[in-house]
Amino acid sequence: MRPAAALAILTLLPACSSDSPAASEHGGTSETGTSATGTSGPDTSTGEPTSGEDPEDLTCKHGPWESGKPIAMPELPTGDPAAGYTALLNEDYVSCGIPWELFGFAEDVLGVEEPLPGRTGKNAEVGHAWNVVSLEDGSELVVSNCLQCHAGYFNGELIVGLGKASADFTTSLSDFAEPLPDLPEINQANASFNKFKARAAALGPYSTMMTIGANPAVMFAIVLLSHRDPVTLAWNDEPLYELSTELVLPADPPPWWRVGKKASNFANGMSRRDHRGTMVLASSLCTDSVEEAAPIVDYFADIQAYIASLEAPSYPFAIDEALAADGAEVFECNCAGCHGTYADDPKAESFPNLLIPIDVIGTDPSFARQAAEGGFYHHLRQWFNDSYYGMFSEVVTDDPTPGYTAPPLDGIWATAPYFHNGSVPSIALVLDSTARPTTWRRLDYDSTNFDEAALGWPWQPAMPWSDAPESERKFIYDTTLFGYGNGGHTFGDHLDDTERRALLEYLKTL
């Protein structure tokens, strides 16, 4: 056995894959031979037309947004964004990891991840998703940070806060963790590694994703919390509730720059009030007591302030301003009711913070349903609200109804693939549900290979996941798998090609 190799996998480091073969054709444009209808108004309108009104106005006034449930903006504790950025990249909120002396072995196997400019000391020597911390006995530990999933690439640039769409969680952590020998506990860093290994083994069977880019973060939380006493946070080897390998759902890390506008976090809007409690769940791998958790929750007020202060990047390529102006009108009448209005002056913007019921949005219902009363993910809500973290934050999964929140669309062009499960490779396809591929794969994971017309990653059709050879499966997004569905959000289906092109151009300006 090669301990270094096994050790490297244990790091939870999402490896970027660049070895998928290039294909000859670009897919993913909005062209479709089966364009839905030639009618003008959205067929999704739920409003009853009132006689005497101009039908043009009606499109704007009435629409599926009328079924949305507004979520009120919570009061958040004050925090210092600059201190938050420092904490994010220096603290040991994930309190177990790899001894500094062994970290080079992990990098030998995985390749060296890009460091983040501006970091100092040993942090300048490790990749951006790691923090090097000194323990009480002087031993040094390398711990993962939030950028494992929350720093991604666009046009070749590493952007803090962009979800990492190339993260690979398709290998079970336990396959690697279980055979590894414990390190001799000669110092705190070694002891911490042994804990890290054991926790990774507990996560493994319940957090393996079917495809690159699919993210198990919510599963991590559900599994880790099942092993903890909610009040004391003490770890139990036996889970408190039964876990199921049948119900492993994928998520897609959203960009952090939306958070400042959002009243609730997570796709189904389940994190309400102060979001520190749900954010620190990312540290629940090894935080085993309230004494350890309390200072982390404190400085997470700063991290929360940092995340809320972020703004979307600007579109780096050319924009056709006249076409974008036409698109603004299409947006106003078809999209703004759910996704808000946008302006250069932030004060002139508006955002309705709507939770859209599952049957209206129609995207894969598994996550929202499983989180609601009676679903497997509902354990998360029960555990959380009874827990120490529930004193700051609240998890609400079906009040008033299970659904998904309509996100702000700032910088939306940078964040493919789309929907809460990453099932749709481009915005052109978000806007035409009839043209979405059942199974697809990215041509490569090179962020400079961007489809400017469709606003997304170039893709090609793929064979069904289960028919593919084992080594190919992780490249395939198969929307027939549980939780990976790509239906719904039909609000752009009635647009013609001209309107859709204009709308796409407008979205580049956000």
Ligand code: HEC
């Ligand atoms: C293993 C990957 C992973 C790690 C590590 C991780 N996150 Fe996330 N994060 C996600 C995913 C996936 C989601 C989306 C979950 C959903 O919507 O259901 C998310 C959602 C969020 C959101 C909500 C955003 C929104 O628009 O709703 C915030 C805020 C956030 N994470 C902060 C953090 C912080 C702070 C850390 C570090 C302490 C962290 N995350 C660590 C994967 C991760």
Ligand code: HEC
């Ligand atoms: C009834 C409300 C509603 C309307 C109208 C609506 N959307 Fe959405 N939109 C949503 C919701 C809810 C989601 C999240 C769905 C999910 O993730 O499962 C979403 C998701 C999206 C996404 C993907 C976001 C992401 O990060 O993955 C894009 C892009 C988008 N909408 C654009 C539009 C455009 C453009 C229009 C106008 C043609 C529009 N939407 C109309 C509610 C709406």
